[in-house]
Amino acid sequence: QVQLVESGGGLVQAGGSLRLSCTASGRTFSNYAMGWFRQAPGKEREFLASISQSGGSTYYSDSVKGRFTISRDNAKNTVYLQLNSLKPEDAAVYYCARTAPYGNYLGPYTYWGQGTQVTVSS
DSSP states (O other), rough: OOOOOEOOEEEEEETEEEEEEEEEOOOGGGSOOOOEEOOOTTTTEEEEEEEOTTTTOOOEOGGGGGGEEEEGGGGGGGEEEOOOOOOGOOOOEEEEEEEEEEEEETEEEEEEEEEEEEEEEE
């Protein structure tokens, strides 16, 4: 069973930074593209960024406006999301996700972590 565990969320002032981590179970982490999403209260889940199996390709939503960076360390079964220049509107629960076996870094995403809360104060 695939397990994804996010960490690194917390409270930060506007303009600050956080680095989120997502650690996956199993020995086949490098076989799958990974992505980051977020969901704010009353809003639908929003795609943020994805990264290919080897880390050679990345894709970002235009909404991140160059502020977020996705990376991965396959030796640690971990994918990261660096959040810079945070704004109050970035406050949300941030989720990592793994693609289906037949997918790529563009999707589809079929496994999800529990989420980590990011709160941005003004």
